[in-house]
Amino acid sequence: MSLRGKTAIVGIHEYESRFAPTASVNQIKAECLREALEDAGLTKDDLDGVCTAGDGGSVMDLCEYLDVHPKYVDSTQTGGSSFVVHIAHAAAQIAEGRCSVVATMYGSMAKSTARAIGTGGGGLFAAFPEQFEGGVHGTTTVGSYAQTARRHMAEYGTTSEHLAAIAVSTRKWAAMNPFAVMRDPITVEDVMNSRMVSDPLHLLDCCLQTDGGGCVIITSAERARDLKKKPVYILGAGEAVGHHEAGLRDLTTMAAYRSGREAFQMAGVQHKDIKLAMVYDSFTITVLVTLENLGFCPKGEGGRFVSDGKIEPGGSLPLNTDGGGLSSNHPGMRGIFTMMEATRQVRGERGEAQVPNCDLAVAHGTGGGISARHGTGTLILSNRV
Numbered sequence: 537m538s539l540r541g542k543t544a545i546v547g548i549h550e551y552e553s554r555f556a557p558t559a560s561v562n563q564i565k566a567e568c569l570r571e572a573l574e575d576a577g578l579t580k581d582d583l584d585g586v587c588t589a590g591d592g593g594s595v596m597d598l599c600e601y602l603d604v605h606p607k608y609v610d611s612t613q614t615g616g617s618s619f620v621v622h623i624a625h626a627a628a629q630i631a632e633g634r635c636s637v638v639a640t641m642y643g644s645m646a647k648s649t650a651r652a653i654g655t656g657g658g659g660l661f662a663a664f665p666e667q668f669e670g671g672v673h674g675t676t677t678v679g680s681y682a683q684t685a686r687r688h689m690a691e692y693g694t695t696s697e698h699l700a701a702i703a704v705s706t707r708k709w710a711a712m713n714p715f716a717v718m719r720d721p722i723t724v725e726d727v728m729n730s731r732m733v734s735d736p737l738h739l740l741d742c743c744l745q746t747d748g749g750g751c752v753i754i755t756s757a758e759r760a761r762d763l764k765k766k767p768v769y770i771l772g773a774g775e776a777v778g779h780h781e782a783g784l785r786d787l788t789t790m791a792a793y794r795s796g797r798e799a800f801q802m803a804g805v806q807h808k809d810i811k812l813a814m815v816y817d818s819f820t821i822t823v824l825v826t827l828e829n830l831g832f833c834p835k836g837e838g839g840r841f842v843s844d845g846k847i848e849p850g851g852s853l854p855l856n857t858d859g860g861g862l863s864s865n866h867p868g869m870r871g872i873f874t875m876m877e878a879t880r881q882v883r884g885e886r887g888e889a890q891v892p893n894c895d896l897a898v899a900h901g902t903g904g905g906i907s908a909r910h911g912t913g914t915l916i917l918s919n920r921v
Contacts, residue, residue, distance in 0.1 A: 538802055539624075539627045539628060539631055539770060539772070539773055539802065540770075540771050540772065540802055540803060540804065540921075541757055541769050541770075541771060541921035542627065542630070542631040542756065542757055542770075543626075543627040543630050543631060543754050543755065543756055543757055543760075543769070543770050544754060544755065544756075544757050544760035544767035544768055544769045544770065545623075545752055545753070545754050545767070545768040545770070545875065545879050545917065546575075546576040546577075546578070546753055546754065546755050546759075546760045546763050546764075546765060546767060546768075547572040547573055547574075547575040547576025547577075547578065547639075547751070547752070547753035547763075547765070548572055548575055548750070548751065548752050548753070548875070548876045548879050548880070549567075549568045549569075549570075549571035549572040549574075549575060549750060549751050549876075550568070550715075550748075550749075550750045550873065550876050551564050551567065551568055551643070551747075551748050551749040551750060552715050553747060553748070554647070554715070554717050554744075554746040554747060554748060554865050554867075555647050555648065555746065555747050556645070556648060556747045557645075557648040557747075559643075559645070559648075559747070560592075560643075560645070561590075561591045561592030561593075561643040561644065561645055561749075562592045562593070562597070562598060562601045562643065563643070564643030564644070564645075564747075564748070564749040565588065565592060565598060565601075565602075565641040565642065565643040565749060565751070566601065566602055568641055568642075568643070568749050568750050568751035569583075569602065569639055569641055569751045571751070572639065572751040572752065572753050573639075573753065575753075575764065575765060576753050576755075576763050576764055576765065577763045577764030577765070578637060578753070578755075578763065580602070580604060582636075582637045583604055583606065583637050583638075583639055583753075584606050584607045584608065584635045584636055584637055584638070585606050585607065585608040585609070585610075585626055585629065585630075585635040585636075585637065585638030585639065586598060586599055586602070586604060586606045586608075586609050586610075586638070586639060586641075587609065587610040587611070587612075587619070587622035587623075587625075587626060587638065587639065587640035587641070588611060588622075588640065588641050588642065589611060589612065589613045589614075589618035589619065589622070589642070589869065590613075590618070590642055590643070590644060590868065590869050591643070591644060591645070591868075592643055594611065595609045595610070595611040596609075598641070606635070607634065607635045608626070608629050608634060608635040608638060610622050610625050610626065610640075612625065614775075614777070614903045614904070614910075614911025614912075614913070615869060615902070615903020615904045615910065615911060616816055616818070616868075616869040616870050616871045616901050616902055616903035616904075617775070617816070617871045617900075617901030617902050617903040617910075617911045617912050617913040618869060618871060618901070618903060618911075618913075619640045619642055619752065619869070619871045619872035619875065619901065619913075620775075620871045620872075620874070620875060620899060620900070620901035620913030620914070620915055621775045621901070621911070621913040622638075622640040623638075623640060623752060623754055623770070623773070623875065623913075623915065624770075624773035624774070624775055624913060624915065626638035626640070626754055627754060627770050627773060630754065630755065630756050631756075636755060636756065636759065637753065637754075637755045637759075638753070638754055638755075639751055639752065639753045640751070640752050640872065641749070641750070641751045642749045642750055642751075642867075642869060642872045643748075643749035644747060644748055644749055644867035644868045644869065645747050646745055646746065646747060646867050646868045647745050647746045647747045647867070648747050676734065677905065678733050678734040678737060678742060678819070679734045680905045680906075680907040680908060681734075681737060681818070681819045681821055681822065681905070681906065681907065682734035682735060682736060682737045682821075683787060683907050684787045684788065684821055684825060684906055684907045685699065685736050685737055685819075685821040686735070686736060687787040687788060688787075688788050688821065688824070688825065688838075689736065691788065691836065692788075692835075692836035692837075692838075692839070693839070694824070694836075694838065694839040695839060696727075696728060696736050696738070697724055697728070697843070698824065698838070698839030698840070698842060698843050699727075699736075699737075699741055699820040699821060699824065699839075700724040700727035700728055700738075700740070700741070700820070701724060701842050701843045702817070702820040702823050702824065702842050702847070702862075703722065703727045703740045703741060703820055703862055703863075704722055704723060704724055704726075704727065705842070705847045705848045705851075705855065705856075706817065706855075706856050706859055706860045706862045706863050707719075707720075707721060707722045707859070707862070707863045708721070708848055708849055709848075709849065709854075709855075709856060709857045709858065709859050709860070709863075709889060710858070710859025710860070710862075710863035710864050711859075712849075712857075712887070712888050712889035713858050713859045713864055713889065715864065715865070716858070716859040716863055716864040716865070717744055717746060717863065717864065717865060718744065718859070718862075718863040718864075719859075719863070722740065726740065727740040727741065737819060737820070737821065740862075741819055741820040741821070741862075742818075742819055742862075743817060743818050743819065743860075743861035743862055743866040743870075744861060744862070744863070744864075744865060744866045745866060745867075745868075746865040746866055746867050747867055748865045748867035748873075749867065749872075750872045750873060750876050751872075752872060752875050752876060752879070754770070757769060757921065765883060766883050766884075766919060767919070768878075768879045768882045768883060768917050768918070768919060769917065769918050769919070769920065769921050770915060770916070770917060771802070771803035771804070771805065771896075771916040771917065771918050771921070772798070772799035772800060772801070772802035772803030772804075772805070772914075772915065772916035773798070773799055773802060773913075773914070773915050773916075774794065774795035774796060774797065774798030774799035774800075774802070774913070774914045775795050775798075775911070775912065775913045775914075776791035776792070776793075776794035776795040776798070776911070776912050777791055777909070777910065777911045777912075778790055778791035778904075778906070778909065778910050778911075778912070779908070779909045779910075780908065780909070785907075785908075787906075787907050788825055788828075788835065789829065789835075790825055790826060790829040790902070790906050790910070790912065791829075791910060791911065791912040792825075792826050792829035792830050792900065792902065792912045792914065793829040793830075793831075794912075795900075795912040795913060795914040796829065796830035796831055796898075796900070796912075796914045797831070798914070799898075799914040799915060799916050800831070800916065802916070803916035803918075805896060805916060807830075807831055807832055809896050810832075810853065810896055810897065810898055810916075811854070811881075811891055811893060811894045811895060811896050811897060812853075812854050812855075812857065812878060812881050812882075812891050812894050812896075812897040812898070813827070813830075813832065813847075813853055813854070813855045813856075813897070813898045813900070814855075814856060814857070814858075814873075814874035814875070814877050814878045814897065814898065814899045814900065815827065815830075815855060815856060815874065815898075815900050816861070816870055816871060816874060816900060816901050816902040816903075817856055817860040817861045817862050817870075818861060818866070818870070818902070820862070822902060822906060823842070823855070823856075824838040824839065824842060825838065825906060826900060826902065827841060827842070827855075830898070830900065830914070832853065849889070854891045856877075857877060857881060857886065857889050857891060858873065858877040858889075861873075869903065870901070871900075871901025871902070871903065871913065872901075874899040874900060874901055875899045875915065875917075877899075878897040878898070878899040878915075878917050879917065881894045881897060882894055882895065882896075882897050882917055882918065882919045883919070895918055895919050895920060896916070896917070896918045897916075897917045897918070898914065898915070898916060898917075899914075899915045899917060900912065900913070900914045900915075901913045901914075
């Protein structure tokens with residue numbers, strides 16, 4: 537079923553604090569829902585769909601905390617891509633008439649609790665086969681991404697300087713976001729001179745660890761037209777998973793190849809039409825490989841693609857304009873932030889960081905580990921149908 541233009545994002549809110557030790561996960565979710573409903577011009581009584589993933593208990597626990605009784609719930613867990621996937625699922629439910637207003641929420645106390653969500657890697661008590669791939673018996677999370685980076689370098693001649701260009705560009709965007717943790721300018725040399733974490737990934741190739749959260753609300757396109765803010769229509773949606781493929785795994789191929797293709801086909805748009813790309817950036821290599829697999833450049837040419845100013849302010853493909861997980865915030869599962877920033881840009885709300893004529897954007901989430909099992913979700917968003 538094509539979802540093109542049938543639903544729209546109508547309310548968003550990003551939790552502004554990056555360190556909130558006195559909060560709770562469900563408190564963050566509830567505050568974000570309250571503000572997102574206000575952003576949309578809706579009330580809690582309008583809400584009949586609830587989605588969540590990550591910490592804070594089950595979706596049933598959240599519904600009790602919020603004192604809501606939804607017709608539709610979704611707790612799909614695909615790591616950092618979960619919330620993008622939730623919105624795709626909710627769009628289908630709304631299009632079928634099963635519910636009318638759906639919110640996906642995330643909250644995290646990763647920094648306050650000194651626990652890097654998603655990096656446990658599996659120890660002695662992890663499920664098979666994770667226990668043999670991470671933690672005690674295998675590699676670390678950053679080590680697994682370093683494998684992908686080293687493989688890409690070996691196959692295509694990608695360099696550490698190419699990866700560093702992504703961190704530099706992201707920091708330029710973060711400088712225009714008052715809530716970004718890291719705002720001071722950096723150079724390629726700064727990235728290269730930062731300490732090595734897992735060869736070839738340096739410290740500034742790696743995402744932050746913060747608290748945070750957010751909420752995204754969607755409804756039907758018809759109802760959206762009468763609400764408080766300009767609708768941001770969902771033109772295309774795709775989701776996919778990647779895994780070891782019975783030992784045939786290509787470390788430079790991501791599930792984004794499938795989710796992106798599905799989203800672009802549904803939307804009926806071309807890559808050259810996209811004005812903004814919000815791409816999950818757990819590490820710089822995640823961005824480079826995702827851009828290739830989404831089809832913004834041929835496989836193997838990602839290094840050159842990100843090194844000539846395309847993704848910087850004023851470039852032809854502005855990328856991660858909030859500063860991303862590398863410089864703004866990364867509370868463990870960041871897919872929801874790609875949708876919120878894409879929505880702000882398509883609405884024209886980003887002030888000095890506003891991308892000119894931003895009428896068409898990609899929001900993409902990745903969860904899990906791209907060198908092993910991972911999930912991806914891709915949305916094409918627009919201010920027109």
